[in-house]
Amino acid sequence: MLSTAGYITYLFLQKTYLQRIGYALLFVGFLFHTVYIFYGFAESGHIPVANLRETLCMAAWAVAGVFLFIQYRYNIKILGIYAAPFMAFIMVIVAQLPDEPTQAKTIFKSFWLISHVIVIFIGEAAFALACGIGLLYLLQENAIKTKRHRFFFRRLPSLDLLDKAGYACIVVGFSMLTLGLISGFVYAKSIWGRFWSWDPKEVWSGITWLFYAALLHERLAVGWRGRRSAIMAIIGFGVLLFTFLGVNLLLEGHHKDFTKV
Amino acid sequence: MPKIVLLGINHETAPVEIRECIAFSQDESALALQTLHRRPFIDEVILFSTCNRVEVLFVTQNTSAAIAETKKFISDFNKIPVEQFENALYIHVDDEAVRHIFRVASSLDSMVMGEPQILGQVKDAYRTATSLKTAGVILNRLLHRTFFVAKRIRSETGIGDRAVSISYAAVELGKKIFGTLREKKVLLIGAGEMAELAVEHLIRHKVGDIFVANRTFETGVELAKEFNGKAIRFEEIRDCLKFVDIIISSTGAPDFIITRDQVKRVIRTRRNRPIFFIDIAVPRDIDPAVNWLTNSYVYDIDDLKGVIDENIEDRQREAVKGERIVDEAVIRFREWYNGLDVVPTIIALRNKLESIAETEIKKTLHSNKMSGQGAEAIRKMTHSIINKILHDPTVFLKKDGMHDNKSLFIDIVRKLFKLDT
Numbered sequence: 001m002l003s004t005a006g007y008i009t010y011l012f013l014q015k016t017y018l019q020r021i022g023y024a025l026l027f028v029g030f031l032f033h034t035v036y037i038f039y040g041f042a043e044s045g046h047i048p049v050a051n052l053r054e055t056l057c058m059a060a061w062a063v064a065g066v067f068l069f070i071q072y073r074y075n076i077k078i079l080g081i082y083a084a085p086f087m088a089f090i091m092v093i094v095a096q097l098p099d100e101p102t103q104a105k106t107i108f109k110s111f112w113l114i115s116h117v118i119v120i121f122i123g124e125a126a127f128a129l130a131c132g133i134g135l136l137y138l139l140q141e142n143a144i145k146t147k148r149h150r151f152f153f154r155r156l157p158s159l160d161l162l163d164k165a166g167y168a169c170i171v172v173g174f175s176m177l178t179l180g181l182i183s184g185f186v187y188a189k190s191i192w193g194r195f196w197s198w199d200p201k202e203v204w205s206g207i208t209w210l211f212y213a214a215l216l217h218e219r220l221a222v223g224w225r226g227r228r229s230a231i232m233a234i235i236g237f238g239v240l241l242f243t244f245l246g247v248n249l250l251l252e253g254h255h256k257d258f259t260k261v
Numbered sequence: 262m263p264k265i266v267l268l269g270i271n272h273e274t275a276p277v278e279i280r281e282c283i284a285f286s287q288d289e290s291a292l293a294l295q296t297l298h299r300r301p302f303i304d305e306v307i308l309f310s311t312c313n314r315v316e317v318l319f320v321t322q323n324t325s326a327a328i329a330e331t332k333k334f335i336s337d338f339n340k341i342p343v344e345q346f347e348n349a350l351y352i353h354v355d356d357e358a359v360r361h362i363f364r365v366a367s368s369l370d371s372m373v374m375g376e377p378q379i380l381g382q383v384k385d386a387y388r389t390a391t392s393l394k395t396a397g398v399i400l401n402r403l404l405h406r407t408f409f410v411a412k413r414i415r416s417e418t419g420i421g422d423r424a425v426s427i428s429y430a431a432v433e434l435g436k437k438i439f440g441t442l443r444e445k446k447v448l449l450i451g452a453g454e455m456a457e458l459a460v461e462h463l464i465r466h467k468v469g470d471i472f473v474a475n476r477t478f479e480t481g482v483e484l485a486k487e488f489n490g491k492a493i494r495f496e497e498i499r500d501c502l503k504f505v506d507i508i509i510s511s512t513g514a515p516d517f518i519i520t521r522d523q524v525k526r527v528i529r530t531r532r533n534r535p536i537f538f539i540d541i542a543v544p545r546d547i548d549p550a551v552n553w554l555t556n557s558y559v560y561d562i563d564d565l566k567g568v569i570d571e572n573i574e575d576r577q578r579e580a581v582k583g584e585r586i587v588d589e590a591v592i593r594f595r596e597w598y599n600g601l602d603v604v605p606t607i608i609a610l611r612n613k614l615e616s617i618a619e620t621e622i623k624k625t626l627h628s629n630k631m632s633g634q635g636a637e638a639i640r641k642m643t644h645s646i647i648n649k650i651l652h653d654p655t656v657f658l659k660k661d662g663m664h665d666n667k668s669l670f671i672d673i674v675r676k677l678f679k680l681d682t
Contacts, residue, residue, distance in 0.1 A: 140437070144434070144437060144438065144558055145552060145553075145558065147560070147564045147567060147568070157440075158436060158437050158438060158439060158440035159437065159438050159439075159440075159535065160438065160439050160440035160441075160535070161440045164440075222529065222532065222533070223531075223532025223533040223534070224533060225532075225533045225534075225556065226533060226535065226555060226556045227555050227556065228555060
């Protein structure tokens with residue numbers, strides 16, 4: 001199953017000119033993936049984020065889901081070029097990691113935790129795509145500004161569409177991140193009796209949240225859009241990546257479990 | 262077997278002085294068609310005349326006589342001696358003539374490759390010919406194939422895809438920036454043919470309000486009326502920058518009319534909405550440094566020309582695909598055309614009857630369990646019936662002295678018996 005998902009996304013990469021096929025394949029891959037995750041969920045009784053392998057697998061699934069939605073909503077065909085290899089890359093790493101059945105812990109069975117995990121993942125996937133769209137925006141803007149209309153200019157959609165789609169991604173990502181943080185707080189309260197425990201993961205999530213909040217604020221208040229907004233989306237995703245992986249690998253904390261190799 | 266002949270001149274073989282002498286107007290070409298059709302040796306004829314080309318396409322039994330006849334006709338009709346245009350003439354026969362008309366209609370042979378008007382012009386010429394009944398079986402078929410090929414090339418290759426005029430290139434760029442041009446506000450500074458054409462293109466894409474600024478306010482008012490827009494004074498341009506999205510500038514001013522500082526100042530009031538400058542003026546009206554401000558884009562005349570050159574290259578690359586489609590269509594047409602000859606038609610007819618007879622004989626023999634002598638007798642009888650049936654049509658088709666209508670009758674026979682499948 002994992003190899004098919006990887007293969008399917010790989011195919012998408014190869015067939016940039018046959019977008020439809022790639023899109024259909026990705027869709028099928030996504031369905032399989034969904035089934036797989038639910039199966040794992042039903043079997044072990046907890047959300048499959050107990051180790052790095054499962055976490056990344058989940059992340060790829062979330063990116064695929066959000067990508068399919070964006071593709072459906074905005075029809076940015078070219079985005080597949082970014083999203084598909086990205087997913088394929090994650091899945092390749094997943095395939096490299098050993099699959100050890102983990103001990104189900106009771107703390108993974110709370111409603112708040114499940115919603116915390118799912119919401120956070122969707123949010124992060126949306127940010128990942130916002131970063132991708134930001135990259136495409138910069139490419140296209142560069143093509144228009146430097147007046148070299150070669151490869152990308154033809155294939156990329158208009159700046160306006162990229163800007164809107166990127167904005168939509170950030171709005172979705174931001175609301176999901178907010179919800180995720182809230183559910184995390186509630187969960188923390190119920191387990192440890194306090195909302196905030198200065199865990200590095202929590203701190204970095206807070207930083208990420210503030211970063212995107214600033215980006216949205218600037219856009220709404222002074223109309224930050226286009227280039228700057230695209231660059232911010234890319235940097236923001238860098239911060240997010242650090243929160244997601246870096247913190248776990250470099251710093252200690254109670255989120256540690258789910259990147260355990 | 263009749264020949265398809267094409268005789269013509271175009272922008273490559275003849276300078277405009279000769280083309281304008283030979284060109285036929287709409288009324289003239291109707292008259293010319295009828296006259297040509299009445300001349301000996303010319304069975305079917307179509308005449309096609311635009312500012313870039315004059316082409317006479319005809320079907321004849323006697324190629325050289327018909328060519329001489331046509332040359333003489335052109336010379337008489339336009340009162341110009343044959344020697345003057347003879348060198349510019351090209352003459353194609355059969356496959357080459359077919360290929361030529363395919364290429365012309367699909368705009369592979371046009372001055373601006375991929376331009377869409379030519380197909381309509383060929384269609385008009387054909388309509389004139391059919392209404393005057395100067396086109397027969399062969400040219401009817403040929404022209405229908407031509408329209409088919411032209412449409413196929415247009416839809417299967419990108420030959421007409423990218424803009425090749427300055428004003429249209431500007432519109433395409435605008436689309437890449439704004440997505441849709443709907444409700445975008447346009448400011449035209451100055452006047453000029455190219456700038457006005459660009460505004461017209463924009464209007465066709467349903468842009469919003471149009472503002473016109475001119476040094477002399479009266480001229481501006483007049484232009485604005487033309488576009489259903491609003492005239493503003495030259496001094497108001499700076500304020501206007503706060504809300505317009507597309508600026509087309511084409512003035513004779515020696516210095517920049519819009520400077521980097523002016524644009525920079527309005528970016529915040531515009532809430533960073535993109536702004537697109539099209540500078541058609543020489544010397545330039547808009548400071549090129551404006552291009553490096555965020556969310557503002559400047560294209561001057563050279564930039565637009567660069568875009569067009571690239572697009573033309575693209576079209577030429579696409580044209581290769583078009584040529585392949587033409588090659589294919591020429592072969593297909595040849596197959597049909599060869600079938601128009603008497604002998605293959607008679608053979609095809611005989612084969613058809615015999616295959617029907619063979620199936621029916623088998624059925625009859627099988628269901629009645631017949632064999633031996635009786636079966637042999639039935640076979641013999643069937644074959645002589647076929648021979649008798651075919652005798653008269655064969656004699657009729659082979660008869661000489663019916664050149665004019667031969668292809669018509671052959672075509673009817675082929676259609677009646679469904680010989681072309």
